[in-house]
Amino acid sequence: MTKQPISVTTHGGEMIAALQRCSFLTAKADGRENTMAIGWGTVGILWGRQVFICYVRKSRYTRELLDKNPEFTVNMPVGDYDRKIFEVCGMKSGRDVDKTAEAGLTLVEGSKVSVPAIAELPMTLECRVLYRREQDVGLLPPEMKEKLYPGEDPDSHVEYVGEILDAYIVRQ
Ligand SMILES: Cc1cc2nc3c(=O)[nH]c(=O)nc-3n(C[C@H](O)[C@H](O)[C@H](O)COP(=O)(O)O)c2cc1C
Numbered sequence: 001m002t003k004q005p006i007s008v009t010t011h012g013g014e015m016i017a018a019l020q021r022c023s024f025l026t027a028k029a030d031g032r033e034n035t036m037a038i039g040w041g042t043v044g045i046l047w048g049r050q051v052f053i054c055y056v057r058k059s060r061y062t063r064e065l066l067d068k069n070p071e072f073t074v075n076m077p078v079g080d081y082d083r084k085i086f087e088v089c090g091m092k093s094g095r096d097v098d099k100t101a102e103a104g105l106t107l108v109e110g111s112k113v114s115v116p117a118i119a120e121l122p123m124t125l126e127c128r129v130l131y132r133r134e135q136d137v138g139l140l141p142p143e144m145k146e147k148l149y150p151g152e153d154p155d156s157h158v159e160y161v162g163e164i165l166d167a168y169i170v171r172q
Contacts, residue, residue, distance in 0.1 A: 003169070004168055004170075005168050007050075023038050023039075026073045026116065027065035027115060034065055034100075035089045038054055049130070066158075066160060072113075072115055076121060081121060105118050108124075112165040125166070126167070127163060127165065128162060
């Protein structure tokens with residue numbers, strides 16, 4: 001297994017295209033890793049650093065892990081991948097199942113962070129959280145607030161800005 005270095009400037013378009021389909025975020029705390037599907041996120045530059053920004057709902061098990069250990073990896077498919085990964089990581093919670101085992105994920109040790117990458121989804125970012133912000137959904141245009149966060153006590157997202165410490169494609 002090797003890691004082919006890439007960068008946000010050379011692969012940013014591919015990363016955003018992968019996000020538009022579906023990508024995967026892994027967090028790890030208390031000796032347990034957990035992967036969830038993500039669609040809301042982006043790469044870019046903030047505070048002069050290359051960053052990945054993601055939005056994770058408060059209720060997610062992943063959010064609990066991120067708040068205990070503020071590091072994560074983002075894994076993006078290159079070409080086809082096993083649909084089971086999408087179903088398990090996008091529809092089940094790590095509170096109920098061991099998604100690594102159930103989805104058959106092959107973990108690859110992180111180079112700069114304590115969280116592993118996933119060989120089956122080879123385009124990888126390793127990130128450390130620089131900034132965390134709970135959303136004020138009242139600042140959204142009213143029609144978006146109503147559609148995305150209806151009611152008095154919505155399960156809003158937490159925004160995490162992670163500095164990208166390493167980026168590569170895993171070659172098996
Ligand atoms: C295509 C797709 C994109 C998703 N994007 C997000 C997202 O950006 N943020 C989020 O909080 N949940 C998102 N979800 C939902 C989580 O992946 C899902 O609720 C998952 O089971 C949470 O797992 P956890 O409880 O182990 O953290 C998405 C699901 C799918 C299928």
